[in-house]
Amino acid sequence: MKIPARHRAGITILEPKGKITIGVGDVALREAVHEALEAGSTKILVNLKDVSTIDSSGIGELVSAYTSVTNRGGALRLLHLPPKVQDILQITQLVTVFEVLDDEEEAVASFAD
Amino acid sequence: MMMSELKVHVEVESRLENVELVHIAIESSLAELELSDDDAHQIGISIREAVANAIKHGNQGDASKLVRVELGIDDGDLLIRVQDQGVGFDENGVPNPLEPENLLRRNGRGLLLMKQYMDQIEYTFQPENGTVLEMRKGLAVLRSNSAKQEEERQ
Numbered sequence: 109m110k111i112p113a114r115h116r117a118g119i120t121i122l123e124p125k126g127k128i129t130i131g132v133g134d135v136a137l138r139e140a141v142h143e144a145l146e147a148g149s150t151k152i153l154v155n156l157k158d159v160s161t162i163d164s165s166g167i168g169e170l171v172s173a174y175t176s177v178t179n180r181g182g183a184l185r186l187l188h189l190p191p192k193v194q195d196i197l198q199i200t201q202l203v204t205v206f207e208v209l210d211d212e213e214e215a216v217a218s219f220a221d
Numbered sequence: 222m223m224m225s226e227l228k229v230h231v232e233v234e235s236r237l238e239n240v241e242l243v244h245i246a247i248e249s250s251l252a253e254l255e256l257s258d259d260d261a262h263q264i265g266i267s268i269r270e271a272v273a274n275a276i277k278h279g280n281q282g283d284a285s286k287l288v289r290v291e292l293g294i295d296d297g298d299l300l301i302r303v304q305d306q307g308v309g310f311d312e313n314g315v316p317n318p319l320e321p322e323n324l325l326r327r328n329g330r331g332l333l334l335m336k337q338y339m340d341q342i343e344y345t346f347q348p349e350n351g352t353v354l355e356m357r358k359g360l361a362v363l364r365s366n367s368a369k370q371e372e373e374r375q
Contacts, residue, residue: 130273131237162260162268163331172327192262200330210366214255 109133111140119219120149120185121212125158127202133159137166140183141173150182151219155212157188162196174206181209186214224268229292235280235305240272243290250292254299258358264299268292269360270331271303271354279305279352290320298340301356309346350367 109132111124122140129159135139137154144152152171158163162170170186177184185207189197209215229250237334244265251261272288280286286306293300318329335342341357 129269130240132241161265163266163273163329164334165273167326167330169326175325196266196334199323199334205324 109136111136113140113144115149117202117216117219119151119153120144120147120150120217121153121155122162123158125151127161128169129163130165134165134169136168137173141176145176145180147181149181150177152177152182152184153209153212153215153219154184155187155189156190156193159190162193167196167200167202171202171205183219185209185215187212193205209219226252228294229290231282232279232287233290234284235276235282235288236284237273237276237282237287239288240269240276241290243272245268248291249326252364255359256360260358264301265333266357267338267356267358268301268303270335271301271356273308273309274331275303275305275354275365278310279307281307295357298357298359299363301339301358303356304351309352310344310352312344330345347352 111122114121114123122137124133124137124140128137132153141152154173162217164208174184188207194208207218209218229247231246234320235251247262247264247268251264256264264372272290275288276282280288289304291302301333312332316323316326316329316334318324318326318333323329339356339358343355344352345355346352
């Protein structure tokens with residue numbers, strides 16, 4: 109599975125679909141972020157609108173991606189959290205780490221700050 | 222503890238791709254219980270985390286070792302048992318993923334999710350049988366069925 113990516117105003121927008129779980133979407137997410145970083149993009153927006161399930165492995169990949177991008181002086185933000193993903197981010201207290209946005213226009217504008 | 226009305230019995234080799242397989246097998250059985258979407262999701266995540274831990278940490282990824290999952294109903298609770306063939310697991314040895322210094326670690330959140338989503342979780346270790354994780358969740362749909370059966374008996 110390859111995660112679709114599009115580009116807007118210098119931002120890479122990743123749009124995973126379905127599961128980000130152990131052995132299913134976690135590696136695909138890691139590869140997509142790695143590819144974006146290799147291509148020189150350090151502004152990454154992950155649109156989670158179509159993600160049905162995320163487990164601790166998927167959360168671990170999001171955290172790892174966040175750290176990789178931040179360490180390069182960039183920013184990784186999340187867009188359109190489905191309730192089940194939001195719930196897991198609350199439980200793991202990662203809502204305090206990630207910047208989460210509900211509107212793509214606002215999200216794109218936020219990278220210009 | 223004896224399970225009554227056992228629903229599912231799955232045994233898989235310790236390969237991470239089998240986490241998905243177990244989830245799919247169990248999802249179809251859970252569908253019969255007509256659980257709420259939230260309950261089905263929370264149970265599914267808990268089973269995934271338990272099986273992943275049994276494969277990675279219990280059986281150390283040794284594919285020749287098996288992970289056994291049983292799902293049943295006990296006294297109006299959903300009871301899930303996940304057994305590995307490993308050498309034991311110290312629940313207290315897992316760093317708290319909510320501590321600020323652990324917040325950005327890649328791993329270590331599975332146990333937290335299971336504790337959050339299930340009513341009770343308990344590990345027991347037997348040298349000949351590996352580690353058994355027993356998880357319970359009280360479900361309104363099971364309790365109302367259990368009450369109906371009790372009424373019919375009287």
